[in-house]
Amino acid sequence: MAEDLVFYANPMSRARIARWMLEEVGAPYRTEWLTFDGTMKSSDFLAINPMGKVPTIRHGKTVVTEAAAICAYLADAFPDAGLAPPTDKRGDHYRWMFFAAGPLEMAVSIKAFSLNVPKERERSIGCGSYESVMDALSFAVTQHPYITGETFTAADVYVGAHISWGLQFGTLEARPEFQAYWDRLKERPASKRATAIDDEEMHRQLAAAKG
Template identity: 65%
Template sequence: MAEELVLYTNPMSRGRIATWMLEEVGVPYRAEYLAFGEPMKSPAYLKVNPMGKVPAIRHGDAIVTECAAICAYLADAFPTAGLAPARDRRGDYYRWLFFAAGPLEMSVTNHSLGFEAPPERLGMVGCGTYGDVMGTLEKAVSTGPYIAGERFTAADVYVGAHISWGLQFGSIENRPAFVDYWNRLKDRPAHLRATELDDAQMARMQNG
């Protein structure tokens, strides 16, 4: 019997990334939707994620949190989906997956909060400046159809979600390279299914 795959999420969170990734993988899973606040801080859920945040997945006895880790785990756990390059060709795949989890998310968050490190302390900031990150990301999405080469991978799910949200909410600069990259991803059937699922659940939660 296949191990049960459970997604813990909220449709108004980064859990939308995990939903998209699961739809790309194309295997059966069960979604447990948690409201913000007390449900995410319950003793039962804190055993899944001590941070009391979503998303998280449970696959048999394995528990994985953090969106980039979830994407990488699912690509490896279900190799027939073809969402990870061959092991000897994963340099760009790992590089950009974790660039988005580290420098990109950190710089976008700091910029949105109006935080800029003083020049004399910039060396303490691992992501460098917001401008550095935007320029690096622009080059990355301009070198090929996908972030790690000619094939769509789990890294595109993660990087693409960041760019989509950033363009929507203005936290990522509206550069043509970002728009073109997102246009190559946004109509993927798995992304459309995931969006429909999360939007429907969001409406149910809002309507009580």
């Protein structure tokens, strides 16, 4: 039932990743739109996610936060969608999804904020160097058509979203293998539906802010 799966979101956030995953799953869900300095910090929402952040989903009595965790959870909760490989073949599925959630996002953030990690201290942080992360990401997207092989999975939603944003905003190197990988994903109907939903709400919020 639609009321059983609730999605807390803002269209100008990482909730766009979870929206794409929800559209791939195809199960009915209800969206609760939240504002950054308003409803996201309300006592009602903080009781659901103490971080006061989106994306967050509530599936019955189960609450899941963090975009990578939401992607992994939905793939397991709705197996008929075929978005997770068989259990004995999930190595790359988990490996690269959480690589993107950890080392990739950390390396991109460090670079975006022009933070300097001395060469001799790179082993002290989870991502190492930006260059080594880019090389690892290149490896991930060139071994197979999709992250886990010949079939699209939740890992492609998460990794693909990061690559899409990185290419759009210049936080990733414009390597041809990144563009080729994104080209394989960007025409997916679920991705287009998700983008249309979030873009419509984004324009509505921006128009409302202007008065």
